[in-house]
Amino acid sequence: MSDQHPFGIDVNTPNVARIYDYMLGGKDNFAADRQAAEQILKAFPESREGVRLNREFLGNAVRHLVSEAGIHQLLDIGAGLPTRDNVHQVATSVLPEARTVYVDNDPVVCVHGRALLAGAPTVAMIEGDLRSPGEIWSDAVETGLIVPAEPVAVLLVAVLHFLDDPYAEVAKLREMMAPGSYLVLSHLSSTEDRGKDTDRVRQVYARTPSGVVPRSLKEIKEFFGDFEILDSGRFISAGALRRFQILGWAGVGHKV
Numbered sequence: 206m207s208d209q210h211p212f213g214i215d216v217n218t219p220n221v222a223r224i225y226d227y228m229l230g231g232k233d234n235f236a237a238d239r240q241a242a243e244q245i246l247k248a249f250p251e252s253r254e255g256v257r258l259n260r261e262f263l264g265n266a267v268r269h270l271v272s273e274a275g276i277h278q279l280l281d282i283g284a285g286l287p288t289r290d291n292v293h294q295v296a297t298s299v300l301p302e303a304r305t306v307y308v309d310n311d312p313v314v315c316v317h318g319r320a321l322l323a324g325a326p327t328v329a330m331i332e333g334d335l336r337s338p339g340e341i342w343s344d345a346v347e348t349g350l351i352v353p354a355e356p357v358a359v360l361l362v363a364v365l366h367f368l369d370d371p372y373a374e375v376a377k378l379r380e381m382m383a384p385g386s387y388l389v390l391s392h393l394s395s396t397e398d399r400g401k402d403t404d405r406v407r408q409v410y411a412r413t414p415s416g417v418v419p420r421s422l423k424e425i426k427e428f429f430g431d432f433e434i435l436d437s438g439r440f441i442s443a444g445a446l447r448r449f450q451i452l453g454w455a456g457v458g459h460k461v
């Protein structure tokens with residue numbers, strides 16, 4: 206990406222979507238994002254593997270839910286910049302008619318998403334903020350791709366830690382999802398033995414518009430409310446989960 210952005214984007218302020226893109230080896234980032242990412246990597250050299258494992262978990266969860274759990278529609282909130290094996294690509298590779306609605310509050314992410322999806326009838330990208338779950342839901346339903354009476358997979362992958370206190374918003378989403386739905390999430394965790402490194406990461410993200418809030422495993426699991434938490438081993442190998450847990454936690458809950 207050139208450092209002069211045609212949409213007047215502030216290229217000097219690091220941005221969470223672009224930091225993540227850089228960690229994944231993408232090209233949609235600026236010097237400020239790369240610098241921030243390198244500082245995070247200094248504190249947590251495991252981060253590059255962590256983002257790769259996060260994508261692996263996401264892909265496996267989508268593949269499993271579409272091929273084995275009867276899920277035909279997915280709502281991916283905090284979708285991020287397009288990369289390899291995007292959610293709709295994984296979903297349609299196992300079920301061609303699977304429908305995906307992507308949501309992100311970053312207008313640049315939405316521009317890139319729409320460019321990738323142009324002309325695809327079973328996919329949409331909407332600009333929306335997780336802090337307004339009711340609006341996201343009605344916009345997603347309006348696309349015609351999300352049918353509220355049918356089970357849906359709602360993906361909140363590597364996004365909740367960018368919000369201060371999103372428990373009420375996630376509860377609202379859980380409430381709107383039909384019985385039989387699934388909630389897929391991953392989240393940065395706070396580990397006591399890496400307190401200083403975590404503080405350094407907090408300082409880096411404090412320069413982005415959102416900041417970061419790592420949470421304990423107990424706090425992360427509270428996002429599932431009364432959903433049944435499935436065994437993570439179905440979506441990520443034991444070895445990969447062990448390595449991923451240096452940074453965070455990933456899991457899937459079922460609304461029974």
Ligand SMILES: C[S@@+](CC[C@H](N)C(=O)[O-])C[C@H]1O[C@@H](n2cnc3c(N)ncnc32)[C@H](O)[C@@H]1O
Pocket residue numbers: 221222225259260263282283284285286308309310311314333334335336361362363364367368415
């Ligand atoms: C680290 S990326 C994760 C991308 C993808 N979900 C994944 O795990 O590969 C986080 C994304 O969440 C988006 N995001 C952050 N806060 C958000 C909010 N309040 N509402 C919607 N999207 C948000 C960012 O713009 C960014 O694209």
